[in-house]
Amino acid sequence: GAGVSQSPSNKVTEKGKDVELRCDPISGHTALYWYRQSLGQGLEFLIYFQGNSAPDKSGLPSDRFSAERTGGSVSTLTIQRTQQEDSAVYLCASSLGDNYNEQFFGPGTRLTVL
Amino acid sequence: AQKVTQAQTEISVVEKEDVTLDCVYETRDTTYYLFWYKQPPSGELVFLIRRNSFDEQNEISGRYSWNFQKSTSSFNFTITASQVVDSAVYFCALRDTGRRALTFGSGTRLQVQP
Numbered sequence: 146g147a148g149v150s151q152s153p154s155n156k157v158t159e160k161g162k163d164v165e166l167r168c169d170p171i172s173g174h175t176a177l178y179w180y181r182q183s184l185g186q187g188l189e190f191l192i193y194f195q196g197n198s199a200p201d202k203s204g205l206p207s208d209r210f211s212a213e214r215t216g217g218s219v220s221t222l223t224i225q226r227t228q229q230e231d232s233a234v235y236l237c238a239s240s241l242g243d244n245y246n247e248q249f250f251g252p253g254t255r256l257t258v259l
Numbered sequence: 260a261q262k263v264t265q266a267q268t269e270i271s272v273v274e275k276e277d278v279t280l281d282c283v284y285e286t287r288d289t290t291y292y293l294f295w296y297k298q299p300p301s302g303e304l305v306f307l308i309r310r311n312s313f314d315e316q317n318e319i320s321g322r323y324s325w326n327f328q329k330s331t332s333s334f335n336f337t338i339t340a341s342q343v344v345d346s347a348v349y350f351c352a353l354r355d356t357g358r359r360a361l362t363f364g365s366g367t368r369l370q371v372q373p
Contacts, residue, residue: 176359178359178360178361180360180361187363187364187365187366188350188361188363188366190358190360190361190362193359193360195359201359201360204360234302236304238304246309247294247306247309248306248361249306250296250303250304250305250306251303252301252302252303253302253303
């Protein structure tokens with residue numbers, strides 16, 4: 146079956162612009178995660194969605210970052226007023242429920258802020 | 260707080276050598292799960308194994324084996340008879356009851372030379 150997909154695969158933007166990154170989880174997976182991978186910080190958790198529960202936003206680095214998950218499926222991560230330190234690969238993962246199941250990752254979106 | 264330490268930043272071996280990647284974790288929970296992921300040059304994180312805290316049996320899958328020792332809080336990964344296709348960055352990760360997302364180690368880059 147189809148895996149987790151993310152778009153765009155690459156995004157180059159200018160400092161101060163807003164960007165939207167999209168994630169399509171595996172069909173039937175109720176849990177969705179966003180992570181960020183950067184050279185200096187490794188793999189960092191950003192936000193977690195599980196079903197209709199309130200998302201866990203504890204990993205978001207600033208209020209410029211937000212995410213939505215519509216209809217329990219597709220998710221969009223929005224970064225407002227991008228800064229150069231936002232440059233990283235943004236990874237989305239999904240898992241079957243919330244029972245410590247393995248998370249399956251998408252190919253990521255490489256964001257470059259000039 | 261959770262923490263995962265992968266002290267080996269980079270390892271280089273010659274094909275057919277055995278290699279062990281170390282992973283040490285910290286958690287206050289008695290219930291937790293440990294994971295290994297592979298990130299090949301293409302960038303996508305590939306799930307390798309999940310192990311729960313109540314199961315200390317070692318696991319073997321083909322050329323891969325994992326040694327889980329609660330006494331030393333370690334979950335090491337051994338590749339037997341390494342191959343060039345094993346070249347990748349390998350991440351160890353932890354999930355406990357305190358946090359839904361994975362806490363990743365910093366990764367070990369494995370280079371297998373022909």
